[in-house]
Amino acid sequence: MNQSRRTLLKGAAALAAPSFTITAAAAIPHGSNSTANDEAYWREVAKAYDVKQDIINLENGYWGVMARPVAERYIEQVKRVNHDNSYFARRSWRDEHNAVIAQLAAALGADEDEIAITRGATEALKGLIAGYNKLEPGQAVMYADLDYPEMIAMMDWRAAKSSCDVVRVTIPEPSTHDGLIAFYKKALTDNPSVKLLLLTHISNRTGLAIPVKEIVAMARTKNVDCIVDAAHSWGQMDFSADDIGADFVGYNLHKWIGAPIGAGMIYIRKGRLDDISPDPGAPDYDQDHVSGRIHTGTVDFAAVLTLPEALKFHLDVGPAAKAARFSYLRDLWAEPSRALPGVEVLTPDDSRLHAGITSFRLTGKTTPEDNIAVSKRLLDEFNIFTVHRVGVAAGSCVRVTPSLYNSPDDSLALAKALKVVTA
Ligand SMILES: Cc1ncc(COP(=O)(O)O)c(C=O)c1O
Numbered sequence: 001m002n003q004s005r006r007t008l009l010k011g012a013a014a015l016a017a018p019s020f021t022i023t024a025a026a027a028i029p030h031g032s033n034s035t036a037n038d039e040a041y042w043r044e045v046a047k048a049y050d051v052k053q054d055i056i057n058l059e060n061g062y063w064g065v066m067a068r069p070v071a072e073r074y075i076e077q078v079k080r081v082n083h084d085n086s087y088f089a090r091r092s093w094r095d096e097h098n099a100v101i102a103q104l105a106a107a108l109g110a111d112e113d114e115i116a117i118t119r120g121a122t123e124a125l126k127g128l129i130a131g132y133n134k135l136e137p138g139q140a141v142m143y144a145d146l147d148y149p150e151m152i153a154m155m156d157w158r159a160a161k162s163s164c165d166v167v168r169v170t171i172p173e174p175s176t177h178d179g180l181i182a183f184y185k186k187a188l189t190d191n192p193s194v195k196l197l198l199l200t201h202i203s204n205r206t207g208l209a210i211p212v213k214e215i216v217a218m219a220r221t222k223n224v225d226c227i228v229d230a231a232h233s234w235g236q237m238d239f240s241a242d243d244i245g246a247d248f249v250g251y252n253l254h255k256w257i258g259a260p261i262g263a264g265m266i267y268i269r270k271g272r273l274d275d276i277s278p279d280p281g282a283p284d285y286d287q288d289h290v291s292g293r294i295h296t297g298t299v300d301f302a303a304v305l306t307l308p309e310a311l312k313f314h315l316d317v318g319p320a321a322k323a324a325r326f327s328y329l330r331d332l333w334a335e336p337s338r339a340l341p342g343v344e345v346l347t348p349d350d351s352r353l354h355a356g357i358t359s360f361r362l363t364g365k366t367t368p369e370d371n372i373a374v375s376k377r378l379l380d381e382f383n384i385f386t387v388h389r390v391g392v393a394a395g396s397c398v399r400v401t402p403s404l405y406n407s408p409d410d411s412l413a414l415a416k417a418l419k420v421v422t423a
Helices: 003-015 039-046 068-091 093-108 121-131 149-161 177-190 212-221 301-317 319-338 368-382 408-421
Strands: 115-118 140-144 165-169 194-200 225-230 248-252 264-268 343-345 358-362 387-389 397-400
Touching: 068 093, 068 301, 093 115, 093 264, 093 301, 115 121, 121 149, 121 225, 121 248, 121 264, 140 149, 149 165, 149 194, 165 177, 177 194, 177 212, 194 212, 212 225, 301 319, 319 343, 319 358, 319 397, 319 408, 358 368, 368 387, 368 397, 368 408
Parallel strands: 140 165, 140 194, 194 225, 225 248
Antiparallel strands: 115 264, 248 264, 343 358, 358 397, 387 397
């Protein structure tokens, strides 16, 4: 058993009944899925979550609930901030905040002066899109149907403000790894006026994970900058800042890092700060730093101070092991269901193109109402909670998102339900 796993199991064991037996598992080789189905281990991890037990909750894409040690830390910090008041905020907040930045930067493989903490991915991405200052009149911006609605709205705003055009593309369904790179290459070749491209690493609509590094590199050869929406990827997939390769990225920490709600991160690669104008509300002293690209005002101090505990839990379970587990839980329902006539699984089998989230559509059921009805039937008849998603050009769908507290039985229950629904 490796050190990080031992620490986690000790922590989990201390919190639950003292008597359960822990099955030692092999160390987790980086990037391997050899522990993805080590159920003794994952049962221990699941015990660290206090969640509603009377439904099978497969809708964990909204945000990621905190594991117990993280929730306890957050409550402690709320009490501390409330107790110590401005004495804390004026005397020790700055140093403690900087220490959190150092830990986040280390975990992401970034420099401390490349990141700032935000209240979520939206705040980070709004700062990047609103601040991007290299567009000239007559140029264009590009985004796809699988991007997030708020970021699409921001790109429209950016284009209008800069007197630029908007090019909207529809991601092919189904997609392949090389097909996605070729798709974006052709889209940029056909539209040479595009100079800013929005890329969503993992789509919140279908779960498709695009080969972001390759697309960013290809775009760079055409002098196109990419802003990457990584709201759903860091913590669900295992990667560093360099693995994405983009100069401008918006991250979320309250989904897959399991931080308190209200935490995200903006990333601007060294040397690119001047290409994002400061937030109009940023004071003079913040103009030369990434933190001046968003201006948050007074923050939830306790949420920020809890980030080290969230990162610790994330690192103790292991980013590679988490990624493998999510894929495993997804595969258990998605691959058998793909074989059913009448079920369209909206992420490919290729493990590079999905993580844990995957949506499905019953053939011909393309309206929002159709998919609200499918999701309702899953809850009413099978006790399985999912959510419908809209905005995909080929039609609405139902999204399925397992968490670390889900078991293989939860995925298998969905596979069984879909068999019944399509019989
Ligand atoms: C792809 C994507 N981008 C951005 C966001 C917004 O994230 P936040 O709630 O942290 O602002 C979400 C939230 O679900 C998302 O799925």
